Amino acid sequence: MSIRNDLRYKYSTLNIAEKLIVINVAVFIVNALLVFLLSLNANFFVQWFELPKGFMDFLIQPWSLVTYSFFHGGFMHIFWNMILLYFSARIFLNLFSSKYFLNVYFLGAIAGGALFLLSYNIFPAFSGVNSPLIGASAAVMAILIFVCTYIPNQEVRVIFFNVKLWHIGALFVLLDLIQLPMGNSGGHIAHLGGSLLGFVYAKKLQEGKDIGSGFEGLMDSFVNLFKRNKKSPLKTVHKNKKQSAKSNGISKNEHQKQIDAILDKISKSGYESLSKEEKDFLFKAGKE
Numbered sequence: 001m002s003i004r005n006d007l008r009y010k011y012s013t014l015n016i017a018e019k020l021i022v023i024n025v026a027v028f029i030v031n032a033l034l035v036f037l038l039s040l041n042a043n044f045f046v047q048w049f050e051l052p053k054g055f056m057d058f059l060i061q062p063w064s065l066v067t068y069s070f071f072h073g074g075f076m077h078i079f080w081n082m083i084l085l086y087f088s089a090r091i092f093l094n095l096f097s098s099k100y101f102l103n104v105y106f107l108g109a110i111a112g113g114a115l116f117l118l119s120y121n122i123f124p125a126f127s128g129v130n131s132p133l134i135g136a137s138a139a140v141m142a143i144l145i146f147v148c149t150y151i152p153n154q155e156v157r158v159i160f161f162n163v164k165l166w167h168i169g170a171l172f173v174l175l176d177l178i179q180l181p182m183g184n185s186g187g188h189i190a191h192l193g194g195s196l197l198g199f200v201y202a203k204k205l206q207e208g209k210d211i212g213s214g215f216e217g218l219m220d221s222f223v224n225l226f227k228r229n230k231k232s233p234l235k236t237v238h239k240n241k242k243q244s245a246k247s248n249g250i251s252k253n254e255h256q257k258q259i260d261a262i263l264d265k266i267s268k269s270g271y272e273s274l275s276k277e278e279k280d281f282l283f284k285a286g287k288e
Helices: 002-012 016-037 055-060 064-070 075-095 098-122 137-150 165-182 185-206 213-224 231-248 252-269 276-287
Strands: 155-158 161-164
Touching: 016 064, 016 075, 016 098, 055 098, 064 098, 075 098, 075 137, 098 137, 098 185, 098 213, 137 165, 137 185, 155 165, 161 165, 165 185, 252 276
Parallel strands: none
Antiparallel strands: 155 161
């Protein structure tokens, strides 16, 4: 029992990206164990969650537009996706809160899946091909391209060299475009869908528009369905937020202006140009 509680505690201390990595790895291990222990076909369990190519098949399992992103075809598939997610998320979560991260991640998965469906049902080149879609690649690409677009001139260390983020983003997109006719076309199309979502989301956010606010509201409404009997904690949180705003003596608009000014500085000069106070302020704002 103590081991179980210890695992719960450790899980609770992880950031949102690390939690998603744990969930993806857990799904991969559970699926592998079921196949091994029950001598099942490798696709027996996955087929209910993968995104099918056909529209009619999709209508039978619409949840697959999201669930496909939690399943992977092999160890290297999940390994590289999780590695890329981990490093992209470290940059993302230095700038924005977990809610923004979840918006970009899941909207990236949905955009990638939607482009996959449209492409396989519109373009004649894909007729006769029956390969469903699995993998978190579209969601991961959305996170990567978001940060590459939002702070394009920020440099990161890649082995022995410093490389600007926009160079990394451009390379990944170019590789997907080049590999489209070479195999796994559905996967590369999904990558491009996720990349497009990340690019547009970042550009709109720079203009002060959060295109994920509607999705966030939808998810909040869904979560609140399971919290209807917990009214008092919600009231307490609401009061605490008001008290916190008053005690700081800063209005919501002024607070957001400070955040925007810091993010604009990052976009122009990079994250390392921030003072310690600015980094602390941004970190605390991301936790709210």
